[in-house]
Amino acid sequence: MGKTILITGGARSGKSGIAETMTLSLGRPAIYIATATAGDAEMAARIAAHQARRGAEWITRAEPLDLATALKETDGQAPRLVDCLTLWLSNLMFSERDWRGELHRLIDTLHLQSGPVLMVTNEVGSGIVPDNRLARDFRDAAGTLNQQVAAMADEVYLAVCGLPMKVK
Incomplete structure (x- = not known):
């Protein structure tokens, strides 16, 4: 099995x-599996800034929904970075897909990987209780997703002020 690393932190x-x-650090070039979609001009600018920062050392694959297939198809080619799981989750929820089923597919796929996979996710549990049901449902789903991926990951890091703190 390839190494699975989860990096979490606040916005x-x-x-x-x-x-x-x-x-x-695990190899070059690397594969960047992007889950974001440019739904408006501000998000398009964020995506462009991320792409510009990465540069030529990265092969980008956009995959907003079918993360398990993207990982299967890129396994063994190069180290992969999935950025980010919380955007992937919101894409699934807004598409009315079975996010729990997709989470199980993701975890099953991660167990079978021969190459390294790093994943970014947002820590959403440190804030206030949201004032609406959709936001609470998302927070709860993100908490479930993060806990299950962290449980199976080989390493987990918490980002604080730009510094990685090893949690697992």
Whole structure:
């Protein structure tokens, strides 16, 4: 089995930069599996900034929904970075797909990987209780996703102020 590493943290905690550095330390070029979609101009600008920062050392594969298949198809080619699981989760929920079933598919796929996979996710449990049902459902689903992936991961890091703190 390939190594699975989860990097979590709050918004703007530096988790993507940490994950990119860790992934490139495992081999170059690396594969960046992007789950974000450009739903508006602001998100398109964020995606463009991420792409510009990464540069030529990365092969980008956009996959907003079928993460398990993307991992299967890229296994053994290069280290992979999935950024990010919480955007993937929101894509699944807004598409009215079975996120629990997709989470199980993801975990089953991760167990079968021969190459390293690093994943970024947002820690959403440290804030206030959301004031609406959709936000609470998302927070609860993200907590479930993060706990299950962290449980099977070989290593887990928490990003704080741009610094990685090893949790597992």
